[in-house]
Amino acid sequence: MTTHCDLCKLLAAPPAEVLVWRDARLAVILVDEPGYPGFTRVVWHGHVREMTDLAPAERDHVMRTVWAVEEAQRATLAPHKINVASFGNMTPHVHWHVIPRYTDDAHFPNPTWGAKQREHDAAAIAARAALLPALRAAIIEKLK
Incomplete structure (x- = not known):
């Protein structure tokens, strides 16, 4: 771990x-990206x-x-x-972004960092966020 690396800091605690x-080699983490509940990263340690x-x-x-x-x-x-993507231009960790997308999300059909197409639908986001405990359980089950 290095103290100047954001992913090292996150993975440490x-x-x-x-x-x-x-596990000993990588972690699955949820990303707090407003409007995108379920946005997940797979990060090599x-x-x-x-x-x-x-x-x-x-x-x-x-x-x-x-x-x-x-x-x-x-x-x-x-x-x-x-959307599945690996960038890491500024972060020296192999990591993959796994992003669920919906036709009503604020950026669709653009990438999440692209031009916003509409405002977020608060009710849809809340409904998706309510599914996060089930998503956690499903990921853990798949990785057993």
Whole structure:
């Protein structure tokens, strides 16, 4: 862990409401992104910039975890689409964003960081946020 790395700090002491699951190599965390309940990241513990820096078995572990999160989101949240992306331009941790998307979300069909298309629907967001305990349980079940 380094003291200047936001992901290291988060992984060292993740709040209970953020941490969904972890093992010795990676963690699944919920992201507090306004308007996007269920936005999840799969984060490799160590400072590794690229997937190809990992051994093949480690890459497989990361992607099996990403796909398990996606499956849990689809089963629990019933989104229109799931966005799966790996950026990490500023953070030296392999990490994948797994984002449930809906045709009524504020940015759809643009990426969540793109131009806003409409205001958030507070009732829809509240209904989706109410499903977070079930999403946590589904992710944990898939990763047993």
